[in-house]
Amino acid sequence: MLFGEHVKRFSSRSVPKLKRDQAKVPSGIWQECPHCHAGFYFKKAGQYRVCPECGYGFRVTARRRLKMLTKHFDEWDSDLETRNPTEFPDYQRKIKKAQSATHLKDGVLTGKALIDDYPVALGIMDPLFIMGSLGTANGERLTRLFEKATEQQLPVIVLTASGGARMQEGIYSLMQMAKISQAVNDHGKAGLAYISVIMDPTTGGVTASFASQADVTLAEPKALYGFTGKRVIEQTINKQLPNDFQSVENGYQRGLIDEIVPREQLAQRLSQLLSILEAKKWGEMT
Amino acid sequence: MTDTQAVIAGARSDRKANVYAMIDQLFTDFFELHGDQIASDDPAIVAGLAKLADRPIAVIATQKGNNLEDRMATHFGSPEPAGYRKSLRVMRLAEKLNFPIITLVNTPGAYPGADAEAAGQGQMIAKNISEMLKLRVPILTLIVGEAGSGGALALACSDQIWMLENSMYSVLSPEGFASIMWKDAHLADKAAELMRLTPDWLLKQHAIHRIIPERMLTDGSLKTALTSAIGELCQQDSATRLAKRAAFFRKF
Numbered sequence: 001m002l003f004g005e006h007v008k009r010f011s012s013r014s015v016p017k018l019k020r021d022q023a024k025v026p027s028g029i030w031q032e033c034p035h036c037h038a039g040f041y042f043k044k045a046g047q048y049r050v051c052p053e054c055g056y057g058f059r060v061t062a063r064r065r066l067k068m069l070t071k072h073f074d075e076w077d078s079d080l081e082t083r084n085p086t087e088f089p090d091y092q093r094k095i096k097k098a099q100s101a102t103h104l105k106d107g108v109l110t111g112k113a114l115i116d117d118y119p120v121a122l123g124i125m126d127p128l129f130i131m132g133s134l135g136t137a138n139g140e141r142l143t144r145l146f147e148k149a150t151e152q153q154l155p156v157i158v159l160t161a162s163g164g165a166r167m168q169e170g171i172y173s174l175m176q177m178a179k180i181s182q183a184v185n186d187h188g189k190a191g192l193a194y195i196s197v198i199m200d201p202t203t204g205g206v207t208a209s210f211a212s213q214a215d216v217t218l219a220e221p222k223a224l225y226g227f228t229g230k231r232v233i234e235q236t237i238n239k240q241l242p243n244d245f246q247s248v249e250n251g252y253q254r255g256l257i258d259e260i261v262p263r264e265q266l267a268q269r270l271s272q273l274l275s276i277l278e279a280k281k282w283g284e285m286t
Numbered sequence: 287m288t289d290t291q292a293v294i295a296g297a298r299s300d301r302k303a304n305v306y307a308m309i310d311q312l313f314t315d316f317f318e319l320h321g322d323q324i325a326s327d328d329p330a331i332v333a334g335l336a337k338l339a340d341r342p343i344a345v346i347a348t349q350k351g352n353n354l355e356d357r358m359a360t361h362f363g364s365p366e367p368a369g370y371r372k373s374l375r376v377m378r379l380a381e382k383l384n385f386p387i388i389t390l391v392n393t394p395g396a397y398p399g400a401d402a403e404a405a406g407q408g409q410m411i412a413k414n415i416s417e418m419l420k421l422r423v424p425i426l427t428l429i430v431g432e433a434g435s436g437g438a439l440a441l442a443c444s445d446q447i448w449m450l451e452n453s454m455y456s457v458l459s460p461e462g463f464a465s466i467m468w469k470d471a472h473l474a475d476k477a478a479e480l481m482r483l484t485p486d487w488l489l490k491q492h493a494i495h496r497i498i499p500e501r502m503l504t505d506g507s508l509k510t511a512l513t514s515a516i517g518e519l520c521q522q523d524s525a526t527r528l529a530k531r532a533a534f535f536r537k538f
């Protein structure tokens with residue numbers, strides 16, 4: 001999927017504004033929610049960066065999202081970086097810019113984390129790194145997340161946000177879907193649990209692979225979760241689609257999402273689920 | 287009222303209509319999973335992960351509902367194909383995580399709707415029966431109220447099948463039976479007597495393993511009984527369990 005298309009979910013008026021908001025904004029600035037279009041002062045979104053009107057969770061960097069979830073984190077594979085396999089022109093400059101905006105080498109943060117007292121392998125995609133698009137470097141990092149989790153017998157939690165495949169990496173990007181999927185399979189064969197958390201936006205090749213392969217699928221309120229971009233579908237079928245098309249609320253109704261969890265409650269909800277997953281099994285002696 | 291009619295009245299009691307209350311009584315930390323991960327979330331099947339006596343367990347149940355709105359949504363506890371897909375999905379998760387499974391059954395049968403039929407109702411039940419018979423984890427079924435036809439069996443291909451004192455298990459509902467046999471659903475009472483759907487008769491046929499007195503629901507002893515039964519099943523290796531499960535159905 002062309003990641004640019006997914007941005008168009010928001011009215012053309014709000015897109016440049018949204019992009020501006022995602023950059024470093026001085027506190028106190030007036031902000032508009034891209035979901036419900038309510039206007040409010042930046043600070044009113046609070047530490048969790050949530051729209052005070054509708055509960056939409058703003059797109060934030062993976063490092064910032066991590067701080068909202070846990071304080072205990074050992075980072076893995078932080079040095080993985082794309083080698084520009086298709087020799088795409090001007091790509092390295094784009095990468096450098098994304099790196100300085102997100103403090104990541106590519107669009108995912110991975111490592112071992114504690115949720116309450118439960119150790120987990122945690123991945124958080126960064127929607128601000130070239131729209132969280134899936135390339136060789138973040139694809140490799142996610143693959144190693146599952147591989148290490150299998151070795152260390154840890155459950156995996158991945159917070160997904162992605163415009164889909166990274167166009168600049170061509171077929172290498174497409175292959176990440178299969179590469180990560182087989183690591184998910186091996187992790188599953190070891191009897192370990194995988195929880196995905198759908199953030200805004202989760203689309204294209206990420207939806208069509210690991211985001212939709214979890215045992216339990218949670219989602220942030222009002223996040224977009226779909227495969228084909230809304231505009232592409234509209235042009236194909238020659239019909240306007242409703243605004244909540246591909247919302248996770250819609251996905252919940254259609255049986256795709258287990259639970260929609262507000263950002264500020266995610267750590268607690270994950271901990272409750274982990275308490276079951278990590279409970280002492282029946283065969284084990286007390 | 288005959289004995290059979292009394293059992294049916296008890297099986298269909300409003301007291302048993304809300305399975306969430308029963309889940310709360312028997313389990314802790316219930317984490318409900320929604321949807322079939324394909325197309326729909328059927329409220330007639332309630333499924334998720336929980337703890338029984340602090341040990342992990344998967345729970346799959348049919349739900350009728352306490353009010354008219356819920357009962358319309360669940361078709362009075364009659365699952366649609368999406369409900370059976372949800373059930374299968376959670377059973378497979380239990381298999382993967384090595385969690386035992388407890389199913390709580392209270393359904394007149396699978397929903398007899400045109401859309402359900404078109405979406406492969408029969409095929410989904412077939413698949414669930416087949417998959418359930420292969421699951422390596424222990425499975426215990428408690429028939430709480432009604433258990434009618436393939437729609438109930440799709441949740442009851444288990445190692446242990448228990449029935450509450452006032453519950454019924456039959457090839458289809460008495461109304462359906464009367465309608466097929468005599469083209470008159472009003473002859474349900476007459477049908478019920480002939481159908482032999484009461485727990486005591488079924489136990490004599492070895493079609494179930496155990497009858498649970500209703501009081502065990504309220505005095506806490508059902509929870510204890512479930513815990514020790516699951517514990518015992520877990521002591522056996524999976525090959526033994528599967529052989530016993532197969533022999534149970536082979537004898538009919």
Ligand SMILES: [Zn+2]
Pocket residue numbers: 033034035036037038051052053054055056
């Ligand atoms: Zn809003």
